[in-house]
Amino acid sequence: MSIKSVIHSAGQNHHTIMITAKEKDGSVETREAEPYSYRITAGTEKFFCYDITKGGTRNLFVSNIILVEETNNKFTPRWNVEV
Numbered sequence: 001m002s003i004k005s006v007i008h009s010a011g012q013n014h015h016t017i018m019i020t021a022k023e024k025d026g027s028v029e030t031r032e033a034e035p036y037s038y039r040i041t042a043g044t045e046k047f048f049c050y051d052i053t054k055g056g057t058r059n060l061f062v063s064n065i066i067l068v069e070e071t072n073n074k075f076t077p078r079w080n081v082e083v
Contacts (some may be wrong), residue, residue: 018069
């Protein structure tokens with residue numbers, strides 16, 4: 001299953017995801033997040049989510065996402081889920 005397919009499934013089920021992605025500084029980080037949307041910014045696709053641990057929104061370049069796993073943890077959407 002592709003990364004976007006996993007994100008879509010989690011969004012539709014209101015399940016959080018465990019997302020592993022390369023950060024701007026080159027490090028790799030894994031976080032639990034609520035999936036929300038994609039946007040094109042300056043010709044690059046970004047994924048927007050709510051990072052549960054850090055308590056805030058995050059945007060990641062889709063190309064920097066390494067792995068996504070849907071959890072069984074439910075969330076109540078803060079915004080419209082568009083994924």
